[in-house]
Amino acid sequence: MGSSDCIDQIGIVEEVKENSILVRFQSAPACGNCMAKSICAPGSSEKNLVEIHHKDQSYTAGDSVKIFISRPMGFKALFLGYLLPFFIVIVMLVLTSIIGLSELVSGLVSLFVLLPYYFTLYLYREKVNQKFIFSVMKLN
DSSP states (O other), X not given: OOGGGEEEEEXXXXXXXXXXXXXXXXXXXXXXXXXXXXXXXXXXXXXOEEEEEOOOOOOOTTOEEEEEEEHHHHHHHHIIIIIHHHHHHHHHHHHHHHTTOOHHHHHHHHHHXXXXXXXXXXXXXXXXXXXXXXXXXXXX
């Protein structure tokens, strides 16, 4: 993959399983001074784990690796995780305002509608995860 058609991230192998490796992403240097690092996914260490299906047994815990994902897959993840929920909230906010609910109720309904969305996404996580294909390369 060329660097222009994929997104890459540096990580460290946390665990090696039979057919996969568990990799923790390293935060970008700019994340250290960022005001939003506590709520941002790349800045949060517990959200930075990814399981990569890989049959090569040459990886060991502690290895530095570079992880690649195609740009379209990266945008799909962005869409499912952030953009679609944002649009759902906006549509629900507009609809509840049109039918005459108060601002407080409209806001709460718009936020609570995300619970079934994320629950459904959680239920189908295995199916969704199969669509995202990561490549991995050992660094030194």
